[in-house]
Amino acid sequence: MASFNPISAWLEMKSQLPVLQVQDIGLKYLYPVLIALVVLEYVQAKHLYNLKETWASFAIAAGATVMRVITQVFEITLYFFLFQLAEPLREQYLGYSTLGFAWYIWIICAIADDHNFYWHHRFSHNIRLLWAAHLPHHSAKTFNLTVSVRNGWFVTLYKPLFWLWMPLVGFEPIMIATCLIVNSFYQFFLHSQLVPSLPLYEKLFNTPFVHVVHHSSNVEYLDRNHGGILTIWDRLYGTWQAPIKGVDAKFGITHYPEHGNALAHNIFEFQEIWKDVKKAPGLKNKFMYIFGPPGWSHDGSSMTSKQLQKELAQAKAAGMGAPKHDYVRAN
Numbered sequence: 001m002a003s004f005n006p007i008s009a010w011l012e013m014k015s016q017l018p019v020l021q022v023q024d025i026g027l028k029y030l031y032p033v034l035i036a037l038v039v040l041e042y043v044q045a046k047h048l049y050n051l052k053e054t055w056a057s058f059a060i061a062a063g064a065t066v067m068r069v070i071t072q073v074f075e076i077t078l079y080f081f082l083f084q085l086a087e088p089l090r091e092q093y094l095g096y097s098t099l100g101f102a103w104y105i106w107i108i109c110a111i112a113d114d115h116n117f118y119w120h121h122r123f124s125h126n127i128r129l130l131w132a133a134h135l136p137h138h139s140a141k142t143f144n145l146t147v148s149v150r151n152g153w154f155v156t157l158y159k160p161l162f163w164l165w166m167p168l169v170g171f172e173p174i175m176i177a178t179c180l181i182v183n184s185f186y187q188f189f190l191h192s193q194l195v196p197s198l199p200l201y202e203k204l205f206n207t208p209f210v211h212v213v214h215h216s217s218n219v220e221y222l223d224r225n226h227g228g229i230l231t232i233w234d235r236l237y238g239t240w241q242a243p244i245k246g247v248d249a250k251f252g253i254t255h256y257p258e259h260g261n262a263l264a265h266n267i268f269e270f271q272e273i274w275k276d277v278k279k280a281p282g283l284k285n286k287f288m289y290i291f292g293p294p295g296w297s298h299d300g301s302s303m304t305s306k307q308l309q310k311e312l313a314q315a316k317a318a319g320m321g322a323p324k325h326d327y328v329r330a331n
Helices: 006-015 021-044 051-085 087-094 103-126 128-137 145-149 159-163 165-169 173-188 208-214 232-237 262-279 282-291 305-317
Strands: none
Touching: 006 051, 021 145, 021 173, 051 087, 051 145, 051 159, 051 165, 051 173, 051 262, 103 128, 103 159, 103 165, 103 173, 103 232, 128 262, 128 282, 145 173, 165 173, 262 282
């Protein structure tokens, strides 16, 4: 009996997938532009860069790219499987086998994709286990274009869950994958401090000026502006926050791993979860340390973003300054 070879199985699976044209376009044309923009931003605003942290961002990006290359094959294969699995049901109950590739379907797919991203991103900030995977993207103390590629290595293990409904209802898997990639390309440009406010554009679309809020660890800004391309989701679901005059953004998280290497940033919060689970009394508390919001504690030793924001609002209403804590949650 022949032994199972996972590498051969992966290569075989990959060979059966169609080519994603948007990836080829990105490699040939867009990636050189992105690199040039990073160089230009560095030349224009060196004070926004910390070279040690920039190299750490590139190391994190390299690991994330490897994980993405591996998991994307399984992700798209799963989309094709679900698309074909549900095809008889669509034909029987909805009267069609596929939504096709009409121009308006592309627009609907892009909007649906961005809505998926909003909820994936929001849950990644509100469920601590998912936050542990997403944290490397926020652990930079600087904010510049290199942060855009600083993605957690384990995010791709759960992110596709938010897209599984799309092939079931008839969106073509290649269309779904293309919209995901385009959304990622757009978000690259959100990570800069050199772009001013664009008030009319920001009523519908995300911009760097708006995204600064999301990357800030100020209490006022925690868990805000989760949208990818569009800002309408934050406005619709109550997580919108415009930059506040006089509140300067503080980037990074509130507690850091002992070492600044890429591996440490990717496993740090998982280690913190394990420490909390071990010390927590009872199964309910252990569960909450894993699946509750970041900052939740059974003994008040740390606070969630909602608790911190409520406390700050009460202090301001009483004419007092912002409360000082030795413990605050990561953003």
